[in-house]
Amino acid sequence: MATKGTTGIIGGNALRNRDHNQKVVLDYVRANEPAGRAEIARSCGLSIQAVSNITADLEQQKLLMPDGHRTEGKRGKPALQYRFNPEGAFAIGVELRPDAVVTTALNLSGKKIYNARVPLDDARPTPAIKAVGDEVRKAIEASGFDPKSLLGVGVVMPGPFGDTAISRAGDAVLPDWEEVEPQSAFEQEIGYPVLIENDATAAAVSERVAGVASDLDDFCFVYFGSGIGLGVVTKGHVLRGAFGNAGEIGHIVTQIDGHQCPCGNRGCLETYASRIAARNYLQPFGIDPQSGADFADLVDQRNPHFLAWIDQAAKHLSPVIGTLENLFDPQSIILGGAMPDAVIDALIARLDLPKGSVANRDERACPRVMRGFSGRLTAALGAGAMVIHQTITPNKHSY
Template sequence: MAAPSSGSLERLRVANRRAVTSLLSGGPMSRADLARGTGLSRTTVSSLIAELIAGGLVSETTDRGRPHKGGSGRPPVLVTLSAPSGGVVGVDVGHRHVRVAVADRTGQVLAEDCAAVDVDTHGADTLDRTAVMVRAALHAAGVERDEVHAAAMCVPAPLDRRSARVSTGIMPGWRDLSPGEELQRRIGIPVFVDNDANLGALAEVERGAARGASDVLYVKVASGVGAGIVLGGRLHRGASGIAGELGHVQVGEDGPVCRCGNRGCLETMVSAPRLLDVLQPAYDEPLDVQRVLELDADGDAGVRRVLSDAGRTIGRALADLCNALNPELVLLGGSLGTSSALAVGIRASVDRYAQPDTAAAVRVAPGRLGDRAEIIGAVSLAIARVASG
């Protein structure tokens, strides 16, 4: 067997540095916790931390952590990202909104703004609007553009890592656009791009309800349905970057035509707009997602039936994914992620259709970061890219 080339070894080391700094963007951690969270050996983690400390990117804190699993040994030394000058920009592009945040390099948000935008059909206009929002947020945060080290943006569609372009079937107004290159040209800052569910997963693992978990499925249920997959503490993007497109699993050969071009995709049955269309005829008041969640919390029978049925449909697709990946946690995000009825339906289908041992190992829970998960994930990605060089 041929020895790995120096180039492949360097790429592996950069990826390992990125995995370590991504976890540290969520706060101080011990070397042992970093090893558990990344799946790397303790020797590798210690070597990477020494390298990062020498480069001024990481420092040891005066605080001490707790021994693993409440043990009585000596508390471990914690390491943390250093707090150099300057900042980063995070951008969350949804189907119907753009959210922008400016943060320092520890992840503390300094300024944030959100605007309703017709994203899918107006790609260039959306990026123009985003650039204006970035400049305004930088001004509000008191950060000069030349002090910004990187920006990261998420998009609500499959993103092909080879071409750096999104699926134009889902976002028709983005044809021939490379989102990262286009936004970088407008704001003069390096821009890194990923899928929205991926960055939601990253945020929840680093700063939210999945912190400390290594194998997680983050399911975003909003105007579409997507999944971010974390395996061994790292985001799994797949060969071309489009892993986790749960919303485009076919659940009915003769179902409605999906915006991706296929028929009977999961999201044609359970997306937020679809569920609102199903519910509205039974209610005298205008319904939106927030009102549906309120009715769900109040125990409204009609809303809980529809959301529970939607959860069962999602859970049927998730059960197969759980059988394949054996996660410890299914975390629900997006505008409908806090629905208890949705979670009950998903749990019921996972229990029914997944292998018994697989179902017993997985917990289904709402995310902690709500609709801000994606913007927090974008900030974390920008920080990690700066720290990894």
């Protein structure tokens, strides 16, 4: 028989249905805790009895916990309120960079409970995977959690994912990883489920699990790494595209016949508004910021050259944000990543958002652009958040 195409969508049965319903309940409680069972039942389209069984299950799994009776002054028997049990499970997030391994642990509420950073001498697969494994084992030990309650390990690493003109032009690629299938390689080393994700998507999920997007289902995250990336969440789900390369915002052309970009285009956003672009811009003036703190200092000192760069970056970023608004129609766009808050804030302040945008409307629940709940650990925290997100979020839109 010829191989026929499959969409990956499969049928349901009682067990898979229970799995789905558990996630539906968890996702509701996540966004609305504390919540009673009757309330959950109404919101999730289930009977009270079903919700009772499910919460009992989740309580046994230590994912939910009861938290007293509340009534808010209403009639009737006060509902037993359920909450996430932050101590019930945890996740580990790793950022693998060419020069370092950053490791974090998060409790079920997405709160950071551990972080560490070690330099990496050799980023080729064998030593790097070993180093990540060692760091994960240290994190499990240091977390103080029962290792059995580890939900999984998320790993953020630079591409290449697939063979495209852009991934070949990547600036922070790991050496000799072309032939390695990272997920299974890490799972073999670590012995827990592993998720691989790019930095921007992980950061976006992080904002939803425990950041400014906790009650947003549609948003974009513009990630300032060494380049510039985009993570998109629509209807609570990550957008990955057909080949996992969705969100390549860095090579949108913002200036016809602009700067030459290694990708082959001219005038890519990344050549104007990214960490690398900033360093290239400042170099002629003898300024060479290395760390995030250096960039923050430049803002604090109101360095005129850096402020000029911010103006330039904002000029190129503004129409791209308009494009994102018009294409994805998100509730908001979040800026963050490996840049200090002060830089992101300055950039946001300089944005000149286009008037011709579907986001330009009178009643808005949140601003068109927000700064993320970021910090230097964004990528590693996001990696851990991916794991939590996966255990919590149902993969169905609606019946």
